[in-house]
Amino acid sequence: MDTQVLIIGAGPTGLTLALDLARRGVGFRIVDASPAPFAGSRGKGLQPRSMEVFHDLGVIENVLAAGRFHLTMRAYDGREVLREWDVHEGRHPTVERPYASTMLIPQFRVEQILRDALPAGTVEYGTPLTSFFQDDDGVTAVIGSQTVRAKYLVGCDGGKSFVRKRLGVQFVGETHEDQRMLVGDVRVSGLDRDHWHSWGGRADQWLALCPLPGTELFQFQASGVGEPSLELYRQIVRERTGLDDVVVHDATWMSLYRTNIRMVDRFRVGRVFLAGDAAHVHSPAGAQGMNTGIQDAYNLGWKLAMETLLDSYEAERKPVAQWLLGMTTAIMMSGNPFERRGDETLQLSLSYRTEDGPGLRAGDRMPDGITDQGRIFDLLRGPGFVTLDLPDGPVLVRPDGYVAAIGRSAIDAYFGANPVTQLHHHRVAAGAAA
Template identity: 45%
Template sequence: MTDVLIVGAGPTGLTLAYDLARRGVTVRIIDKNAAHHHGSRGKTLHPRSLEILEDLGVADRIVADGTAHLMFRKYFDGEYVSDIDPFAGDGPAPDAPFDSGVFIGQWRIEEILRDRLAACGVQVELGAELIGFVQDADGVTATLTDGRRIQAAYLVGCDGGRSAVRNTLGLPFEGHTEQVQAMVCGDVEAGGISRDYWHQWFTPDGAIMLCPIPGTDSFQLQATPEPDEQGNPLPPSLESFQRLFDHHARTAGIRLRNATWLSTWRVNVRMVERARVGRVFLAGDAAHVHPIAGGLGMNTGIQDAYNLGWKLALALTGQAGAALLDTYDEERLPVAAWTLQITTDRLNRVLEAIKEPGHGVEAAAPPTVGQGYRWSSLATGAGNEILHPGDRAPDAPCTDRMGNRIRLFQLFAGPHFTLIGFGTAAPAALREVMDKHGDLVRAHAIGAERSGLRDTDGHARRAYGIGGDALVLVRPDNHIALITEGSDSHAALAFLDGLRSQPGSRHPHIAPDAGVTL
């Protein structure tokens, strides 16, 4: 029996699998495909997702292999309009180390995550298609097409918009599909087109875009599809891509070639009303799909996984009660609803604006995702003018007693809570918490006279809005659990005691739950 069975080996499933594996949770990850895909697909990682991937130890490889600050080159009716960097002016800053999104093919992101997962002894099981499962108070039994059965304490569906897990649960996928709004996509080579830009040609009746995919000779093509006689999108092909390019780009002598990963994408705006049923969870596109405007799909799925991983691990090891798992729905469903709304609004603005020459073709900064959960029951107490419980915990540079530079994000990295104490009285409070909860927490004093870290140029105090003495408890997913003035450890102890006070596990790897049989 495994602790967690993950269905779907895209970025969401792989992020969750590695996050669990590094915490000592036994995990299996299956995918119905017979081989790993090599399409560019989701190609943009936003700064918050890069922060998550830094915690997982893969951001350096992704940044090295990808392209940051890619210029968007805009055209209208074949005429050059402008070059825009949508991330210009964003940093880097002491509290935010990544000053740009990174453009990189999804296949490469998955390769890097698979390598990281393999270092934990876990391989993706290909050609393993789920056809059903049942669950009870003790676990889940999944059945594959070849008749094999897999028993797990929990199952997580990361299997995309047509999720077999969601369909087996019978959960409605509320929303709508726009039959008239579609896009054709593919990976193509295009000699004579500069690879220093994401080229975006707009005309009053549509658009075509070519984005260079690092590490390849290909561009990702996105375009308004050709209609047939009934107005339905024609299937994508190299020939139709060339006709679309000639029509929208109006650039003579450019021939597209070697088209791979051909796809038609329709605008879907859908989400589930709950992402947990008993011991079964949904994450990523299995739980919510939305327009591609802003490039939030893969990023939202990665952040789903990051939110769920530490909660499953604590429940499975008995360090927290299974009630902690209820906060996954509580925190992530509002984010999904916000994402559906903002991407729909963004797409509609673009579609309306491009109808008029010279309008709607400027690159806007992508929406910011992953900033916090102020509404959560895990956000305890009041905040200050800068931060509130539930917010993303900022980074800041510090130095140790030897003068070595160390960032707060380096202290946060790993499967633990982090307790930061500001001021000279902090060490005593930190020791009190560590004495009781040292298996859950790592503690660091900032600004103590003879121990701890020095706040380089006051960046940490400014980022956290701290004037005098204070304690800040940071969750394993680098969001703030609480901020307290002074050096009283009571609030931090009460929070951590509360995690443990829920019903304990009847088995070291099975947390009790109100079981649902399907």
């Protein structure tokens, strides 16, 4: 084998998987057809659960330094402010939920932070996948001008995924041709950077300009059709704001978004896996796409290292994708995509439970807390399983921060069924969690 895992696509999903495999000592290559890193914002909302993932991966400090919480929404009629509100009002960090609300951070900055955490030159740009086939022992792929042999291949190559199409996996769902949105990253004068600005009482006259933290850019979002161009964006801003002093100067990225609501019928075919937008696309409402891809990768990484639980990847992530499509569609169809949303959008309540019941159960996210040994999330940080000896009994936590088993007999049964010869099993004696 030339490598253990071949990752196709270097967006947030592929980079998260690469970083997770790197800390496990699993050999991988990550390639991307684009000649350079993606330069647009596209996704710009990072959910609390993704921040918890980045805490474990050791990049949370850089992420928090590059983003912003609680940006106030402001709706206008021309220059008149009609309303101000905070979508996440009242959501503040707690001991169990240290990251309590969605953070604004452009996708290109998330990618940069993940990329910088890898050794320089790890991502091979300008290296398209042009063919692959698999057999019982591995996958043979042609990337660029090379033929590579890998034990597994993971398609993280977006909504137009070559991997998915080559596999012949169905992308089930629908395209809403009547729901289109012009998006882009623009430089604008005449607006402050302390509000997310919006105009337009009708859906077909809607415009929003959101400052992107850590940059001089605003993300432009507007209902409309036509080929994206600087002149079109300037025209929309002039007409919908009615203001002469709000001026679009230039754009670093522009795109026309069509609403697609689709997901695959399979996340795995033999030794090939699909993750992120290659497996599910949906309405942008609720800021879920980038986050769900990050968590697809986080669920898959430790299983690729362990190899004995790979079938559980689809079993756990497919229901999440189904829920995601329904939830984001409901938000979009509500007509109020910027209103306060339920906690489900924070992705902290997502669970892999196989049984119902009150309290913490196997399959639930392990909450943070303070013990006499330190912070739980810091005790869990790292690539291995962790046993927390809590006052109510021992809890075995999986490498992705979800509870594997509760109680000594259940933990022994888990390890009996799932040998962890490739992962470290740590025992942490912890006092009462706060």
